[in-house]
Amino acid sequence: MEDRLREARQRYDDVSAQLSDPAIHADPKRLRDLSREHSQLAQIVEASARLDKAQEDLAGARALLAESEGDLEMAAMARAEIEQLTADVERLEGELKRLLVPRDPLDDRDAVVEIRAGTGGDEAALFAGDLFRMYQRYADRRGWKTELVSVSEGTAGGYKEAVFNVRGANAFGDLRWESGVHRVQRVPATEAQGRIHTSAATVAVLPEAEEVDVQINPADLKIDVYRSSGPGGQSVNTTDSAVRITHLPTGLVVTCQDEKSQHKNKDKAMGVLRSRLLDARIAEQEAERARDRRLQVGTGDRSAKIRTYNFPQSRVTDHRIGFTTHALPQVLDGDLEELLEALKMASESERAA
Incomplete structure (x- = not known):
């Protein structure tokens, strides 16, 4: 030392x-x-x-x-x-x-958070909406700013998909541990028999990429514009302001319709695309390290079930570090400090070892 x-x-x-x-x-x-x-x-x-x-x-x-x-x-x-x-x-x-302990130079970056409903139909979309509000409230507690990129609403409420930027000191460094499958166990509002259902949503937290991080050839892009749909005010369905960008070499597709300006939507979509490409490169590096030594935290495995939110027991359990709290309402209200600090400490201990 x-x-x-x-x-x-x-x-x-x-x-x-x-x-x-x-x-x-x-x-x-x-x-x-x-x-x-x-x-x-x-x-x-x-x-x-x-x-x-x-x-x-x-x-x-x-x-x-x-x-x-x-x-x-x-x-x-x-x-x-x-x-x-x-x-x-x-x-x-x-x-x-x-x-x-050597820091990841990306920790100080702003973050791009992507939440998608998984198994569970309408209940999964409702849970994705709960996670979206949880991260927004946590960002408010930290004094960070959130900026919506795109949403796709579920038929019964919630979101099939929500993508947003989080801007603030150490945003990616604190939120990076949230990537993975989040599982919820509760009685859905539509369940007449009172049976507990299990649904899931996936969360991906990406470091916001700068132009110097990822060089994108304009010839590799297919850009479509179309009319916005859903909430958004007077400009919805009146102008071709929504943008869809397809990165042909990887097949990645990014859409943005939150802004009234087509130019602003294109800038936001390009930002998300750069972040996804940077994240793919990071995931390859993490997978290479994980082959030598499997870490509990920070492997970048997005398919891994990382956390369960059990409503009947008011319990939240993070399976990577065995952390459990019975303060589920507070966690969903954005009180993530204790949980994220425990994950950060576990990761630092692994890296120090």
Whole structure:
């Protein structure tokens, strides 16, 4: 850990010096990348300073205990302080160790979230709608912005498919663990016999790709425009503003009709397409690593059942790490902090090992 910390401090000084160079500000991408790295390194430097201070205070408390022979009150105070500071040092060492685990450079990216109803018909679409609202409320809690790209509504409510962008600090890094199959067990509103049904929806969380990440040949694209349908105001069914882009080499299809402007819909659809292509490349790399060592978290396997939402027991269980909470209503209301923190800790422990 000492070597990594020394390297991080040196890199922090180097990046700080580069950011003070006016020439860097003429290159927006370089400036953005350095600013992101500086923010990450600053967390390490600040955690290291807090640890140094706690260790210094602990040494002082131990010296005070050694000098308090015969003064029972002072000795008791010193022992209490030693106990508290020892716990603080252990906590700060753990925090610093986690910060020193090499970060995925994509973690700071904005995210593209795609939710699709799976098995279960109308009930699956209703559950996909529940997940959509859950992520929107979590984003609101974090102060992130969500931007709808496209939706396809279910016949009984909910969504067959919903695609939206999440913009905010560390959006992809926090939401990436949500990719996979989410299963719900509950009595559907249409069930007359009161029987519990099991339905599912799939979630894919992609890092928002920048143009430099993925180069797309315009000749590889088939672009169709058509009239919007569904909710959207006066422009629906009046102008050819909706856009469908097909990437011919891969067969990927992206549609967007949320904006009134055809140009804006095309830009949004291209953004999602770039993210899907980048995600496919990442998935190949993750599959290669997984062949050597199967990780519980972060394998990128979208077909894996990752979580169950059991309504009769008010239970949410994440199967990758064996995490269970009986606060299902709060989770569906966007209270995901405890669950996502547990997943993040498990992933960091694996990577550190």
